[in-house]
Amino acid sequence: MDFVNCYADVNRAGAYSTLEFANTYYLAYRDLPAIFAEHVTGMRALDFGCGTGRSSRFLRNLGFHVTGVDVSEDMLRIARATDPDGDYRLVPEDNFDQLDAGTFDLALSAFTFDNIPGPSKARIFGDLAKLLAPRGTIVSVVSSPEIYTHEWASFTTKDFPENASARSGDVVRIIVTDHQDRRPVEDIVWTDKSYQAVYREAHLRAVQVFKPLAKGDEPYSWVNETTIPPWVIYVLRRAP
Numbered sequence: 001m002d003f004v005n006c007y008a009d010v011n012r013a014g015a016y017s018t019l020e021f022a023n024t025y026y027l028a029y030r031d032l033p034a035i036f037a038e039h040v041t042g043m044r045a046l047d048f049g050c051g052t053g054r055s056s057r058f059l060r061n062l063g064f065h066v067t068g069v070d071v072s073e074d075m076l077r078i079a080r081a082t083d084p085d086g087d088y089r090l091v092p093e094d095n096f097d098q099l100d101a102g103t104f105d106l107a108l109s110a111f112t113f114d115n116i117p118g119p120s121k122a123r124i125f126g127d128l129a130k131l132l133a134p135r136g137t138i139v140s141v142v143s144s145p146e147i148y149t150h151e152w153a154s155f156t157t158k159d160f161p162e163n164a165s166a167r168s169g170d171v172v173r174i175i176v177t178d179h180q181d182r183r184p185v186e187d188i189v190w191t192d193k194s195y196q197a198v199y200r201e202a203h204l205r206a207v208q209v210f211k212p213l214a215k216g217d218e219p220y221s222w223v224n225e226t227t228i229p230p231w232v233i234y235v236l237r238r239a240p
């Protein structure tokens with residue numbers, strides 16, 4: 001499949017860098033501190049697909065020592081400019097040779113696997129697992145398939161009715177309404193069943209799966225967030 005990472009784009013990177021933790025994104029990040037407290041031992045973190053550094057700075061503010069990696073130089077340039085003391089590295093074609101195997105207590109991927117085609121997912125999860133310390137944990141935040149067929153505080157999909165017939169592995173489109181760049185983002189939709197198959201292939205197991213919902217008392221104008229989970233959070237360990 002000829003899939004282009006839409007974040008390898010200077011204008012998209014600039015727009016993305018203005019996002020923080022409001023609206024639908026709030027739900028992706030809200031539960032992570034409690035999840036880390038329960039499942040992560042140690043403070044060495046890899047932020048896989050760190051983008052412009054939002055997720056890396058989030059981890060650092062929780063006390064983690066963070067290495068952020070990404071395939072987009074446009075995104076990394078902004079991450080480094082925003083956070084000159086941070087450790088942000090380019091990993092062309094997901095070659096992790098510059099990282100020490102067995103050293104990370106946590107590998108977080110926040111939305112990164114939405115942009116990785118199906119045939120590459122298991123290999124990359126397997127390579128991330130090799131970077132983990134013996135009791136290390138992968139936490140992967142991905143879009144639920146439902147995000148692409150509903151309206152949200154941070155996104156619109158109504159111009160893409162074809163998303164409804166997309167199957168796992170297909171390209172879907174979604175527009176981020178929280179920033180200025182209204183060009184559609186192209187993602188790969190991937191079901192829970194498909195993720196579970198990828199985890200088995202990568203010799204990982206999901207020890208917990210979260211589907212965060214809004215409670216309704218948050219300071220945001222929810223659309224479907226109180227009833228339909230926009231995100232899925234997988235807590236992954238090496239299979240015994």
Ligand SMILES: C[S@@+](CC[C@H](N)C(=O)[O-])C[C@H]1O[C@@H](n2cnc3c(N)ncnc32)[C@H](O)[C@@H]1O
Nearest residue numbers: 007049050051054055070071072110111112115
């Ligand atoms: C939606 S952004 C999320 C950025 C950041 N994690 C955050 O929460 O703000 C997804 C990022 O994943 C990166 N990405 C996509 N495919 C990747 C790959 N194969 N390896 C590493 N990063 C990748 C993109 O370049 C982009 O910066």
